[in-house]
Amino acid sequence: MTYDLLVNGKKYVVDVDGDIPLLWVLRDTIGLTGTKFGCGIAMCGACTVHVDGVPVRSCVMPVADAAGKPITTIEAIGETAEGARVQKAWLDIDVVQCGYCQSGQIMSATALLAANPSPTDDDIDAVMAGNICRCGTYPRIRAAIKLAAAGR
C-alpha cells in the first residue's frame, strides 16, 4: 500500500506495509539515516523523531500512523529555532562522545525546549530519562540544554 509521508517539509510516496515501523521507512526507503536504531522497543530513545510536533519513538510507530502528518527528523531539526539552539549548544559544550544516541538526544531536547523554554533540572531529567547514552554524556547533555535555554 502507498502512504504519503511529509518528511522535513518534503513529500514522499512510499509503497510499504502499514505496520512497518516509521524508522525503517525513514532509513531504508527514504534514505534518511540520521535517525538511529537502538533497542527497537521504545526503551532507549535513539530513534526519536517528531510527528505532528510531538516526539515519538519511530522504532515502534507503524508508518500508517505517521502518514499525512508532518514528520521532522534530525536532518532538519536545525531549521527550527529550538533545534538550532540545541545543536549550537551541543557543539559549544562538545556533548558528543561516540555519538550514536545523539540524534535522539537532540530530538528529545528540542521537544523539551519547545514545550518548556526554561526547564529546571528536574524537568530535564524527567524528559531526558527516556534517552539512554552508553557513553554517559548526561552531565554535558543537561549543561547543553541549559545553555540552549539561556540562549533564547
Add this chain to the structure above:
Amino acid sequence: MIKRIFAIPLVAVLAATGIVAGMGSLQTYAETSDGGALKSVSDFGPIADTSARSKAIFEEASRVITHPRCINCHPATRSPTQGEDMHPHVPLMNASQSSLGPAGLICSTCHGAENRPVVGSRMKSIPGNAHWSLAPASMAWQGLTVGEICRQVKDTSRNGNRSLADLIRHMGEDHLVGWAWHPGEGRSAPPGSQETFAALIDAWVSTGAECPD
C-alpha cells in the same frame, strides 16, 4: 531524581542487556485472559445478608481492580509501574499533573492508540490505547487495602465525581478499562471479562455498595 537518571548508565552501561535485565520479569503470556473466570452475580445468592453479599461481590471485583493490568496505572506515586511484578516503569516516567507525562515525553511518545507488536525482543508488544494515561493522583490504589480502594472508588471527591451509576458505566464501557482484557501479547489479562466485571459492579451497587472492612 537527578541521581536516578545518571544512575541509569551505571546499572545499564551495557544498555541493551541492561534494559533486558530491567525487564527480567517479563514472561510470555497469551493475549487472551489466563486469569480464570470471575464468579458470576448468582454465585453470591446464597449470602443472605445483603450487606455481606455486597462486600463479597466487591471482593470478587477487586480481583480485577488489583490486577497488574489495572493497578499498574493507579500507583501510589505519580510514576507508573509495569509488568506482572509491578516494577517501576522503564524508562522512569513521571505522569505529572496532566497524567500524560511531562511536556516533551508524554505517554504517546511510545504508546499508540493500539497495542503495537514488536519483534526480536522478550517484550512482545508495547501496550496502547487512545486514552493511555495514568489515573489521577486521587485514584491511587497501590498500597491500599481492598476496603480502602472500595471507599475511594465511591467517594465522589476522589473518583472524578462519578455517581454509582457512572461507575457501572465506566467499568463496563470505558475502552481503557476494557484494554485490560486485551493487553497485547506478553501480558496477562485479569480474570473474567469486562462484561462480567461490570455485572459485579452493578450487583455491588444494587446491594448497597458496601465496602469490605
